[in-house]
Amino acid sequence: MRVPPPTAWLGVLLFTACTPVPLTASAARSAFAAELRLRLQTVAPDAEVTELTSEVTRDGGMLVNGKLRGRAFALRFPPAWNRQTVLFAHGYTDPNGTPDVIPSDPTTPEVAQGLLKTVYEQGFAVGYSAFDKRGFAVTSAIENTVALKRFTDRLGSVRAYATGGSMGGSVVVLAVQRYPREFAGALAVCGVVSDWEDTVNYVTHVRALYNYFSEDTPYALPGTHDVTRALPSATMGDVTLTLLKLYVHAKLDARSQAAQILNRTLSAVPGVRSRPEFSTLVVSLLPQLVGIDDFTADAGGSILDNHETRYRSSLLSERENAALNEGIQRYRADPQAVTRFNRQFGSIGEMPVKLLTVHNAYDPLVSYEHEERLRERVARAQQLGHLAQQTLPTRNEALPLPVLSLLGPAVGAAHCGFTPQQSERAWNDLRTWVERDVKPAESFRVDLDR
Template sequence: MRSSRFWLSGVVAAVLLAGCASTSSPPDLSTPIAERAAVLGATDLSSAPGPDGGVILNGKLDGRPFVLATPNAWNRGAVFFAQGYSTPGATPVVPEDPIAKDPGGGSLAHIYGQGYAVAISAYDKAGVATESGVANTIRLRDFVNRLGANRDYILGGSMGGGVVVAAIETHPQAFDGAVSMCGVTQGWTPLIGQLTELRAAYNLLTEGTPYALPGEHDVTRSGLPTVPPAGDSTDGEAYRNAQKMKVIAPILMLFGVAKTNPEGPEARIVRQLASIIDAEADPAVIGAPIYSAVLGMDDIKQVMGGIPAGNRGKVYAPSGMSEAEAADFNRRIQRFDADPAAIAYARRWHEATGRFSTPLVTVHQTLDSLVPYSQSEAFGRIVAEAGNSANLVQYQVPGTKFPLPGGLEGYTHCGFSPAQNIAAFEALRAWVEQGRRPGPEAVQ
C-alpha cells in the first residue's frame, strides 16, 4: 500500500494540543500515532502499514530522520536501536522499514512480534558519531515516551554497541535494560591505536611491492577521499564502495599469494602483520581495520581534535624477524603522537567507566574482524574494578567466516546468527521483567 502523508491543519492541531496540554497526562492512545507525533513536534511525517496491523512511521525530530515501528497490540515497551559506523561522507539515514529490512540481524523483527515498538534515529553525521548517537537516541526515547511508551530498552552493535554503553553511563535513568553486540565497549582509544599501527606496519612491510596500499600513506591522514570530486556524477555510496575495494584489493592479493606459497615472502608478511596486533592471520582481520583507517582517519581527527592514541617509543617484535630486522623495522615504521584534545574527547565519547545502573548484556565473537574480542574482555575488567559486575552479563560466541574473492575466506564483523541476536534480547528481557539474571547458556 502506498504511504500516506499527514498535514495537520491549525484547527486540528489546536484541538489535539488542547487534549495534550499536560505532558504528564496519559497519552490518548486512540488517536492515530502520526497525528500524536505531529502534535509533539515531529516533521516530514509519513506512515505505512506495518506487519500484523501495525504502523511504520517515518519523520524527523529537530531535523534528524527517525523511524518508529509500532505493532497493533503494542505492549507500550520500546526498543531503541543504536546504529553502527558508516563510512565518512555518507548521508545519515534510517531504514524506511526496520522490520522488513532488519538492521538488528533478526532481533528487531522478533522484538516487534513480541509487542514492542522499534525506534531508530539517524545520527548527525557518518563516521565516528558516538556523541550524536547518544543525543539523538535520547531525544527519540523521550519522544516515544510522550507517545505512550513506559518501558525502554536500548540495543546496538559495533559502534552502536559503544553508543549503548555511553548512553547508560551518561543517562543512568533513561533505559530499563541494554544490549551491546560486538560493541566498542572499552572505548575508541585502543581501537584507533590498533588500526593506525596496523596500517603503519602494512605500509612498511609492503613498501615497493605490488601489495602496497593506494593513495596517501601518512597514517595520520586518510588515504583516499570518500566523497566524489566536484563534477563527478557517481553515486556517493557506489563511490565509497569502489574506494573500499581499492584498499582491499592489494590486501586480498597478498593473502592469495601467501595461501599458494605458505613459506614465501608474502606469507611471512601476513604473519608479521598479524603479530603486530596479536591477531589471527586472516584477510578480513587485517583488511577491515586497514580500510577503516585509510578511509576514516580524517573524520577521526576532525571529530576528536586529533588522534587519541600514539606509538612513540613503542617497540615492535614482528613474527619471524631477526634482531637486526626488528631494529630496522622499529627505526623505519611511522611514529605518531596522541593529541591531548583527542584523548579528552575519546574519554568523554566514550571510554567506559564501568559505572552504570542499567542491566546490560554484551555478546562478542571471540574472533571479530574489526572490533576485537579484547574490547569485551577489557570492558568486563573495567566494570569489575568499578564494583559493578552485578549489572553486567557477558557472553562470548565463536567467530564466523564469509567467502572473499580469490577463494579466500575471512572472519565476519558482528556475524551473529538471528538466534544469537534474539537470545541476547530475550536474556535481557527476562532479567528486567522477571528478575531472572541470565545464566551462562542463555546465548550460545
C-alpha cells in the first residue's frame, strides 16, 4: 500500500482546521448570550446604566433589566435577534405619589395585549422604560424611550420602531417629531395624537356637566365641586360608591333620575361624539377627578377654559339649555400656560417617519376627533405620504366591576378596544410599510358610518 508523504497529511490537517464547523443550536445560543453579555458590560457604564442584570431565557434569548439614568427599563432579546428593536410606551396611570413601575419581562401577555410577545417571536428585541412619574408623564416618557433606543443601538440594533397606546400614543407621535432620526416607523393606537389640551378639557366638560345635573341629588360627587381641582385620593372610595349607585338605579329604571343625569350629562358634551353609557362617564370622569392638578402643574397654570362654551343637549328644552349655560361652573385658562402646553405637547404637521395610527370609531376617553385633527395638520404640511390611519369598529367590553353583573351584563365602549389579532395586524402593516414601502390600507369613521 502506498503511504502518502508527510506533506499530504499536513494539507489534510490544515484543511480540516480551517473548515468552519456549524454550531449546534445550543452552542449558537450560548455564543449569542456570551456576546450580548460582554457587550452589555462594556457599554453600560458609559450609557449611565446601573443595577444591570441579565439572564438567559428558556428559549435561549436574554432578558435584561436595570436602570437607565435612574429609571427602570426592561429589554428582551430573542436568540436569533434580527438586530432590530421595538420599544413600547405605556398609557396613563393615576398620579398616586408612587414611582412608575413596569413589568420585568416585556413579553408578558399583559403588556400591550401581548403585542411585544408577537414581535419578539418575529426576531425583534422588545422593551420599554419606566417614566419619571405616574400620571401625565409625556416629557419623561419621550426622553426615557429615546435614551433606551440609543442604548440598544450600542448593543447592536440597526433599526428601531416606536409603539404606544393612549398616552403612549402621544409619546410615539411627539418622539418621532422631536427625534426624526431615531425611529424607522411608529405605531400609535388609541392615542392622544393631536392635543392634550383638547382631552383635558373634554374630561373636564364631563365633570362640570355631571356636577350641574347631579346637584342636590343622591348622585352628587363627594368633595369639592370645583372642576379645576382634583379630589383627594381618600375620597375616591366614596366617589366609586356614588357612581355605582347611579348605575344601579339607572339600570333598574330607564326613566329614573339617575338615568336622566347620565343621559343629559353625556348628551351635552361639546365638540365630540359621546355615547350615553356608564362606561363613558366613568372612563372620562375618574382621570379628571384624580389627575387635573397634575396637568395644571405640568402646564404651569390652568389650561381649562369654558368661559365661551355654549353647552347644548338635544334632551333639553330651549329654556333648560339656557339654564344649563347660566348655571354650569365657568372657568378661564391661563393663556401663557395654554401656549406653553400646546407647544410642548401638541402634534404638528411635519411627519418625518412612517406613522400608522389606529383608533376605534368611538373611544370613551380619547375621542376619535384626534385622528381628524392630526390628518388635517399633516395634510397642510403635505406629509400624508408618511401617515396611515386605520379605524376599527367600536368594541364593547364588560366593565371590570363584578358587582355590576348582578343586574345583567354590564358592558360599554372600551378605551383602546382592540383584539390581540387587530394589534398584530397593525404591527405587521407597519413592518411591511417600512421594509417594502407598501403603505397600509386606510379606513376612517365615515366608512363605518355608511
